[in-house]
Amino acid sequence: MRKSWLENGVGSNNDKRGAEAFIEVDWDTAEQIVADELKRVTSDFGNEAIYAGSYGWASAGRFHHAQSQIHRFFNCIGGYTRSVNTYSLAAGEVILPHVMGDLFEFLAKGTSWQSIIESGKLVVTFGGVPLKNGQINNGGVGNHIQRDSLQAAQEAGIEFVNISPYKDDMNANLNAQWLAARPNTDTALMLALAHTLYSEGLHDEAFLDRYTVGFGKFLPYLTGQKDGIPKDANWASAISGIDAEIIRQLARKMAKQRTMISVSWSLTRQDNGEQAYWAAITLASMLGQIGLAGGGVAFGYGATNSVGIHNTKLPGAALPQGKNPVDTFIPVARISDMLLKPGESYLFNGQELTYPDIKTVYWAGGNPFHHHQDLNRLLKAWRKPDSIIVHDWCWNSLAKHADIVLPSTVPLERNDIGLSPRDAYLIDMQQAVIPPDDARHDYDILSGISEKMGVKDSFTEGRDEQQWLSWIYQQTQQRCLNAGIEIPDYKTLKKQGWFRPDPPTKPVVLAESFRENPKQYPLNTPSGKIEIFSEKIDSFADPKISGHAKWIEPNEWLGIVNSKYPLHLLGTQPKTKLHSQLDHGNQSRAVKINEREMILMHPENAAERGLQNDDVVRVFNQRGACLAGVKTDLNLLKNVVQMPTGSWYDPKVPGEIGSLCKHGNVNVLTPDLGTSTLAQGPAAHSCLVEVEKFEGKLPKVTAFEIPEIINQS
Numbered sequence: 170m171r172k173s174w175l176e177n178g179v180g181s182n183n184d185k186r187g188a189e190a191f192i193e194v195d196w197d198t199a200e201q202i203v204a205d206e207l208k209r210v211t212s213d214f215g216n217e218a219i220y221a222g223s224y225g226w227a228s229a230g231r232f233h234h235a236q237s238q239i240h241r242f243f244n245c246i247g248g249y250t251r252s253v254n255t256y257s258l259a260a261g262e263v264i265l266p267h268v269m270g271d272l273f274e275f276l277a278k279g280t281s282w283q284s285i286i287e288s289g290k291l292v293v294t295f296g297g298v299p300l301k302n303g304q305i306n307n308g309g310v311g312n313h314i315q316r317d318s319l320q321a322a323q324e325a326g327i328e329f330v331n332i333s334p335y336k337d338d339m340n341a342n343l344n345a346q347w348l349a350a351r352p353n354t355d356t357a358l359m360l361a362l363a364h365t366l367y368s369e370g371l372h373d374e375a376f377l378d379r380y381t382v383g384f385g386k387f388l389p390y391l392t393g394q395k396d397g398i399p400k401d402a403n404w405a406s407a408i409s410g411i412d413a414e415i416i417r418q419l420a421r422k423m424a425k426q427r428t429m430i431s432v433s434w435s436l437t438r439q440d441n442g443e444q445a446y447w448a449a450i451t452l453a454s455m456l457g458q459i460g461l462a463g464g465g466v467a468f469g470y471g472a473t474n475s476v477g478i479h480n481t482k483l484p485g486a487a488l489p490q491g492k493n494p495v496d497t498f499i500p501v502a503r504i505s506d507m508l509l510k511p512g513e514s515y516l517f518n519g520q521e522l523t524y525p526d527i528k529t530v531y532w533a534g535g536n537p538f539h540h541h542q543d544l545n546r547l548l549k550a551w552r553k554p555d556s557i558i559v560h561d562w563c564w565n566s567l568a569k570h571a572d573i574v575l576p577s578t579v580p581l582e583r584n585d586i587g588l589s590p591r592d593a594y595l596i597d598m599q600q601a602v603i604p605p606d607d608a609r610h611d612y613d614i615l616s617g618i619s620e621k622m623g624v625k626d627s628f629t630e631g632r633d634e635q636q637w638l639s640w641i642y643q644q645t646q647q648r649c650l651n652a653g654i655e656i657p658d659y660k661t662l663k664k665q666g667w668f669r670p671d672p673p674t675k676p677v678v679l680a681e682s683f684r685e686n687p688k689q690y691p692l693n694t695p696s697g698k699i700e701i702f703s704e705k706i707d708s709f710a711d712p713k714i715s716g717h718a719k720w721i722e723p724n725e726w727l728g729i730v731n732s733k734y735p736l737h738l739l740g741t742q743p744k745t746k747l748h749s750q751l752d753h754g755n756q757s758r759a760v761k762i763n764e765r766e767m768i769l770m771h772p773e774n775a776a777e778r779g780l781q782n783d784d785v786v787r788v789f790n791q792r793g794a795c796l797a798g799v800k801t802d803l804n805l806l807k808n809v810v811q812m813p814t815g816s817w818y819d820p821k822v823p824g825e826i827g828s829l830c831k832h833g834n835v836n837v838l839t840p841d842l843g844t845s846t847l848a849q850g851p852a853a854h855s856c857l858v859e860v861e862k863f864e865g866k867l868p869k870v871t872a873f874e875i876p877e878i879i880n881q882s
Contacts, residue, residue, distance in 0.1 A: 170194055170202070172879065174556070174572040179206060183552040187570040188824030190877035196609070196617065203573060204621035206556050210528045211247055217497045218528040219243065220554075222252030224501050225535015226748060229309035230585030230598055231487045231645075232637050235534025235560060235577070238611040240490040243531070245624045248495030250525050256502055256540050258434040259850025260442035261468060263518050268450050268700045270693035272468065275679060277591050279467050280429065281479040282318035284676035286325050289463030290426035293330045293419070294345075295355045295449065296433025297338025298471035301744040306474040308589025309596060311669060314478055315471055319343060330419065332358065334739065335769075335811060336804035348419075349806040352737045353439045353726045353855055354409040355432075358416065359448040360720060361405030364391055365420035366455050368401070372424075373457025380687055381454050383702020387717040400720070408720070408728060410806075423456060427464045430456075434472045435741075439854040440723035442844040447718035451701050459699070460684025462676065475591035479677065481670040483595060484652050485588040486644030488637065497525050500849035504541060505841055508550035516846035519709045532559045533577070533611055538566030538818045539749035542853050543841035544834065545793045548826050560611055564875040565749070566818040575614050578604045586638055588645070595645075595656060595668040610634065711846040723855040725840065727808055734790045734857035736774065736810045740835040743813035752817050753873040762798020764870045766816040766833025768860065772801040774808060778860060785863045787829070788812070790856070793837035795830035796863055810860065819872035832872045 172190045173182035182189070194202075210218050221243050223236050243249040254262045258272075265272040285292065303315035319340060323329070329345035331338060334352050339345040350358055366372040367388070377384045393399035402413035402420075423430075430453050436445040449466055458464030469476045499507050500517055503524075511526035541547050551557070551570055560577040561568045568574045582604040587596030609617075612634065619628040632640065642659040649656045654670050662668055682690035691697030695705060707716025722728065727737050742748075745757040752758075760767065763785050770780070780786060784799045788810075797812060805811060812835045819832035830837045839856050843849035 170199070170574075171572045179209075180555040185824055186551060186557070186572070187548070187566075187820070190879055191574065192879045193881060199573065199575060200617040200621050203558060203575075203618050206529065206558070207246065207618075208622065210555070214526070214528050216243075216247040216495050217250055217525045219249045219531060220504075220507070220527045220529070221249040221531040222499070222501060222504070223532045223535055224252055224256070224537070225540065226307070226750065228534070228580045228585070229307070229587045229589070230580060230583075231485060231588055231641050232634070233580065233583050233585045233610060233612065234488065235611050237488045237490055238615055239531060239533050240493070241488060242615040242619060242628055244491035244493050245619060245628045246622055248493045249531075250495060250497045250499065250527065251493060252501040252504075253498050254501050254848065254850065256438075256851050257472070258437045258469070259500060259502060260437035260844045260848040261434065261446045263848035263850070264443040264446050265468075267694065267703050267706055268447055274693075275468060276476060277482055278677055278679060279476055280463070280465060280679045281677040282314065282322065282477040283479045284678050285327065285429055285463045286318070286322050287463065287676060288427055288461075289322070289327050289429055291328045291330070291423060291428045292322065292431060293332065293423060293428060294339065294431040294433070294470070295332045295359070295445070296435050297331045297333040297335070298431065299338045299742070300340060300471060302742045303471040303474050303476075305747055306589050306592050308592060309587040309594065310474045310589075311592050311594025311596070311667065313474060315474060316340075318477060334737075334806040334809045348411050348415065350409040350411055351727045351806070352739055352809060353723045354405075355436055356441075356444045356448045356718065357400070357405045357408040357720045358411060359445070359452045360391065360400040360718070361402045361416050362420040362423065363448070363452045363455055364399065364401045365417045366424060367391060369421070371421065372455040376457030376459075377454060377701075380459070380684065381699040381701050382696045383700055383717065384454075386702040387451065390715070390717060390719060427461065428456060428458060429464055429467060431467045431470045434469045435854060437844065438851050440725075440842070440844060440852045441721040442850060442852065443847045444718050444721060450699060451718050454699050454701060460678065460680040462678050465679055467679065475589060478591060478593075479672050480591065480593035481654065481672055482590050483588060483593050483645070483654065483656070483670065484648040485590055485595075486641050486648060488641065499524065500843070502541070502851040503843065503849050504537060505543070505547050505550040508553045515849070516709075516711060517849050518847055519705070521710070527553070528555045530554050530557045532557070532567060534560070536565055536567040536749055538570065539815060539834075539836070541841070542836050542839040542851055543792050544818055544830075544837045545826050546841050560614060562608065563753070569823075569876055576605075576608045577614065578608050578610050582608070583610055584634060584638060586642060586645075593669055595662060597663045597666055612637075706847070709846070714845060714847060724842065725855045725857040729857070731857055734859050736808055736858050736860060738788070738835070738838060738856045738858045739809060739811045740814045740839060740853055740856075741811055743815045746815055749815040749817060752815055757815075762800065763867065764832070765796045765798045766812055766835070767800050768797035768833075769800055769802045769805050769811040770860070771805050771807040771809070772803060774810070775799060775801050778862065780860070780862055785867060786860050787863045788838060788858050788860050790838055790858045792840065793827060793830070795833050795835070795837050796867075797833045810858065817872035819870060821868055829868075831868045832870050
């Protein structure tokens, strides 16, 4: 427990979070203190004053899943303020239900690679298909399919187009055409492709008439009749940097053959990231291939292993979370706004909501000091709550900035059932090692606290770990039987180790049933059709948002003349770890430069600044600064720089707002702004910076050092 907080009471010296020693206490004392603090907050302020959104990756298991555990616990004591959507693709999660239906249904039933291999001719990727992202899956990976699928498609003669500022977002052996578009300009490029289709009579009018609504209302904007600006190839060329004739040629090629339009999840993480997905669906609708094998639109090939997989979906059970009696929620990326602006109203997806006044933050299985934007602003917000309680297994940035740290186990230290519904592998996760003496499962931690709060019976239902696993498996087995899938009994699974059902007899095609019979199988939209124009969105209060996809200039991008910050920064997923997990491991540290995160630069941009490979630089803008090591790369668009995310936050002066991050956490630079009032998602990819050589003695990296621990015994 943080020294000041324990000795002087809740809310004491919150500015010392991240910079103060911790005092070790025994588990019984910790459970009582946590229980008393939760009782105080719920009694004095109500359960709405507890934020337990606790977003982040934790475990592949169906039982030992940190967020499920704490949500179940808080529902047993009266509820909590929650979060909705994800940092990965919040804008997509909000726009797709309006335009085409449920996103997660589409992720589960998206057109498979097998369908593309058998029937496709052209794959146009906005954001590429970076294999480093596709090696993982929430719920675990049974078989890595992305690399082999891409290779099989290439061998089948399928052409690829990689629209990305970085050529390496597509494997070199695919021989993809690289269109190095400026970051954040995908929507403009899609609109120009749509304009070419319409102006040259290449669009599918029959498809638009039968399967969509609102094309006639979108058309005046596309042609320029509405605002005097035709969204043609010349217009988009000036915005995107792609030659106008290349844009027109691509549109013609897409119209001539079976084409899949792939939009990466990263496209949603920019100013007005909702528009890119809407524009992609509009473009695919004009081509008229949605619902056909190998064609249409896809969301996130390469984002996770399961997108495009050819597997039978398993309807698995998990730990029941119960019902949250508290209605209050925030969009997941608005945590700093919530803490800094209690009582203020804001717009989200057509609603006017109010930020709650949070007194306690309870976190398990994630790390906001990795995935949130503008960490200096988060650090300011982090001083507001009375208490911050976390479960964690290592002294990462979140643990160092907490008041109470409860040491938890990792997946290899416990038994569980692994099941990703989309990956379709059912895995017996067997404990490999005994946990350290002081570490406990999240379930055991919360069981102890629930006993002190008088709700242990409702939280545990009298079950231990093994009894819960048996119960979850029985529920999974019954659900599978109801779906016509037979899985082995639990004893047999434990003996076999894993199980995979037979795959579907034919490739999966997104919206195939809808195309065959739109009346019998309508989409989950207000009209039951694809909504190129949405009457509902058009009715929302924000005048910036229209009822159709449109180009909206980002706050920060290369189209703005900014002599102070002339480089566009993209924070990408790392190759050597999952998000920030195991950043302190040898695999991650081996590729760092002088112990700092790498920054990729075009050689000309480096030369302009007198920089060479392996130089340590200061990357900075109006929000903050960090150190990084230079690596030049001709495969990166000029005036774009790229840094992997996930380096543990390491301020030069611990606890000080605005301090230089010595290690290279990119999120000291990214803006903490919502994508728009539609989704309020993260807009991290709309970010301008400058880079200069670091002069003087390099500060020591201390990201992986533990804080001072005071042992009372």
